[in-house]
Amino acid sequence: MPRMCAVCGKIYSRTIKRSHSMRPSIVRLLPNLQYAVFDGKRLKACTRCIKTKAKTARVRA
Numbered sequence: 142m143p144r145m146c147a148v149c150g151k152i153y154s155r156t157i158k159r160s161h162s163m164r165p166s167i168v169r170l171l172p173n174l175q176y177a178v179f180d181g182k183r184l185k186a187c188t189r190c191i192k193t194k195a196k197t198a199r200v201r202a
Contacts, residue, residue, distance in 0.1 A: 144171055147184040 145152045151172045158168045172187045179186065179194065 144174060145185075146172055146174060146187040146190060148179065148186045148190040151187050151189075 143152060153169045153171050156168055156170060157165045159165055174185045174187055175191060176183055177186045177191045177194075178184075
């Protein structure tokens with residue numbers, strides 16, 4: 142299973158890291174995934190989705 146957010150579908154992004162001698166190397170930036178409960182199911186979600194869900198729950202209450 143890929144490292145992907147089950148809510149928004151966010152996956153890794155790539156960037157170029159450069160050393161002191163300016164040699165490029167490709168680096169994968171992974172999303173910050175945490176287990177959270179969405180609609181009674183335990184899913185791996187990125188922290189942005191978890192924050193947004195908590196925010197909307199507060200506004201509705």
